[in-house]
Amino acid sequence: MRQRLPVMLFALAMAAVPFIPGMPPFWIVLLDNIGLSALVAMGLVLLTGVGGLTSFGQAAFCGFGAYTTAVLTTAYGLSPWLTLPLSLVVSGLFAVVLGIVTVRLSGHYLPLGTIAWGLGLFYLFSKLEFLGRNDGISQIPPLAIGSLKMIAPDTIYFAIWTAVILCAWLTMNLLDSRTGRAIRALRRGHVAAEAFGIKPPQAKLLVFIYAAVLAGLSGWLYAHFERAVNPTPFGAEAGIEYLFVAVIGGAGYVWGGVLGAAIAVILKEALQDYLPYLLHSESQLETIVFGMLLVLLLQLAPGGVWPWLMRRLPLKPDRKSTDPSLVLPRRERPVDAGDALLRIEHARKQFGGVVAVNDVSFGVDAREIVALIGPNGAGKSTTFNLVTGVLAASGGAISLLGRTLRGASPQDITKLGVSRTFQHVKLVADMTVLENVAIGAHLRGHAGAIASMLRLDRSDEARLLAEAARQIKRVGLAAQAHMLAGSLSLGQQRIVEIARALCADPVLLLLDEPAAGLRHMEKQRLAALLRELRDGGMSVLLVEHDMGFVMNLADRVVVLDFGTKIAEGTPEAIKANPDVIRAYLGAVA
Amino acid sequence: MNTTIVLFLLQDGITNGAIYALLGLALVLVFAVTRVILIPQGEFVTYGALTYATLASGQVPGTAHLVVAMGIVAFGLDLIMRRRTLRLALVGWSFLINIVLPAAILVLTLALTGKDTPIAIDIALSLLIVGAIGLFLYRIAFAPIAHTSVLVLLIAAVGCHLALQGIGLVFFGAEGQRGPPLSNAAFTIAPLRFSGQSIAVYAVTLALIAGLWLLFSFTLYGKALRATAVNRLGARLVGIRTALSGQIAFLLAAVIGAISGILIVPITTLYYDTGFLIGLKGFVAAIIGGLVSYPLTAIAALFVGIVEAFSSFYASNFKEVIVFALIIPVLLLRSLTTPAVDEEED
């Protein structure tokens, strides 16, 4: 709600601009260019800044939008309004094809891949006969409403800026939703996202297509603004420039894209105007300065101008209020203590010639806390990964409530009621605790991307946030709910991970070294919380090195060494077991 | 399709491929040490080639002045960034590298430039000039952000490419140039004619590949360069000067780029912006090599050269489209076969 007022003020201000008396027409042209660039940059914000996928190839998608309308309006006489959806669909379809190939690429292969197909498409545009080769296509009809033809820069201005503001609104809505959280979680790596039922390839493809459609829209507007297209504005250099625009503005922020476009367009104009006077040369000096500025900017303000600006404004962070009366349906759970929950039978995992887990069998019953201990490299993490579906077992059987987990993906296993925390905390540092925890409830919500963009997801969203708030309160972090997760201490972050896991409504909680880095008092609080959860019907399987913590908390302890189970029993029995002392505890215990 | 044409195309492809191999190797080297994906590698080629061609025509190239300008900026950066740890010895050293060395290069260039200067001296001067540009480029653009992500470094590299290409236009103009060949010898085997120049291309490529392999596999300094890339903080903690490692890598890359340029400028006319495309093809090879393997990169480069030669014969309009499309299946295969690493960016 807070976001709405500034956006409406901005829209009103932009609508008033052409009516300012004495406004030089040239400025309107600049604003038109800013709007066109901002649309592409906004897509990049979502793709690169939020989703972590860098693309140097967005200009090519503008090309698809522009060429689609150019060909259809000139060669087939279609109305520009009819080509609008077609332009968007063509950009989107090419994004699907390129995206399926490209988004699978990891790390720096992705940006390199986009440079390659960006260049390839540029050459394709300039060689194809029906696209007019290097000359392109001219005499594209203007946009028209009734008899009003948008030929002058100050008429098409309204079409461009309506599109910018509408898209900004849709993008902000998308980010502030279940789907938006899934996209924002992508940067934190696959394992954490998958553990809560997010499908990273799908989420990546979604932002890829979204960014391409925005670029296609910009291309469509460009074609009717210039009323001619040629390959140059859709080449590799343009693609680089769009990324520059997004980075300059602040790649993580929707309005950063708009601001970046304004800075870049005005800067370029100024450079083109004044540099020749300064240096007495006709060459394209602005690219030199442009390149240097890009390098300088990365050194001085790698986050971009928008966040720098926002830090200097007295704005309070958005505090989402939650309604505690809203509840999500909960799953049925085995009620009786002692019922078998998780069964691991003769599990085996081999990496090449190394057997990491060798014929390990144990179980976790309902309302039970089981600890898995053993030296480093004993196979504890591998066992965890087998149970959560991150790795597939080479042999043996793992079942939950009698259902086999063979071949189940991490998402499936989460759905069955297993949720986990990580040895190295995997929270999204620039999201609030509340939003992070709400990721845990991802599978319990249903709203999709389109519904979120149009704000049709609000009741679903309110229930998710209410559940998140409830779990945060349960673990005792209510006071920190609206702080950024990255600003919490390591110990608190571990607790946030537990709240996130609880948000998935699990029957079995897997905790990977939950006490590491906690001080004595915090450990005691954690132990109390886990006992309380157990008494409320939860089962817990945990890996932990802190023997004091484990022995006071666990109902049963399983000891692994060299991938083999060497002992299982109550804490007292384990402490006295000579094999365990020799392999793990040493003389100290 | 007859055998002679096939052989011609193969020969053409291998000669181009050898150049791409050199560039691919330089890219791998720079990436391995600094994690920078060196987009401006193509500018090193252009600068090397056109500096050489300009010197050969008896004129002083603008790049010689650029070295001095970059040196001054680097010296200023040294003073500002290290003001906390500044000692007289460091200032003296910095002055020597950033001010005295470029000045000496400029003076040498001014003194030796002339119509009758032997080719060898022109080549040596070109390598000196471009090598120094590489050295300072790292110091100015990359050293201050050396700790950031591959992505940030990549964007900075793109910025450097834009700036250097623009500067290239100012120095060398929009006209293409050619330089004198290293040797005019030629001989014929069956239908194929081998020029001394193409033999030089093969020989230099092989020698450089062998040299790099020896450096990285067997010397402590080579390993220190690698260690810098694997873990910067770890490297500093054992006393490796990582900023120096980066500069050495850029120096090597610039020299290799310049050598490539000097090797091809007698064969093809080079323009101020030709280097970018040539560099990108080296890139395709380096990426196929996974940015880590020198031998794989060399083989991939030959493959790229041959594909290019054949497609320019059979589908000349779509030559570039085909070469750049090559990268997609390779990237796809790579990202499917490399185990999924859980990357994190913060």
Place this chain on the structure above:
Amino acid sequence: MSTLLGVSDAHIAYGKVEAVRGVSLDVAANEIVTIVGANGAGKTTLLNAIMGILPLKGGVSFSGNDLARLEIEDRVAAGLSLVPEHRELFAAMGVEDNLRLGAFRIGKVLAAQSLERVYTLFPRLKERRQQLAGTLSGGEQQMLAMGRALMGAPKLLMLDEPSLGLAPIIVADIFRTIGELRASGVSVLLVEQNAQAALQIADRAYVMELGEFVLQGPAKDVAGDARVAESYLGVG
């Protein structure tokens, strides 16, 4: 005993937040000194600043020389060595390459002697000399990190949480080695959360809370302090 490392009135800040406030400490030759305290107390920050990774306001001297104007690499050359919390090994390189690079600043002959000594201290590393560092178990990686730091023949070894994430039996092994180091003439500055083990082995101890030293003295006295016993040793 002569002072090897001297830190006086050190302030260390991240941006506007001061993580360490006005801390002074010294380590003498042939001494094991420990800094204990909870997570986030500023212990790691202090070690990193002594090494030159973070800027420090105040005085730092080593063997009588002012360290303020020296970069990390120069501090290594002066005989200071840090085994950082995250170990920072060259994961994609072999165990022996990691060790040889540890001796980057010293001559070949000395390096060969160092390697001999490290292999005697950690026979496990000799068995795994060809293995990639990244594939070692947690305990072996800690040994390699210590071994690499020792390769440069430092006068003072600073250890940041060497027991973190390790099995009790390995921890005992690591602490035994730390004791042996003193016998070979290397001083140790040890930062640990595992206060019990650290206080057992150290000569002197500092207790750090919220960026300040709240208690210091002989390790035995510190271990006997009622507050320390309650908040760090889990007794009482």
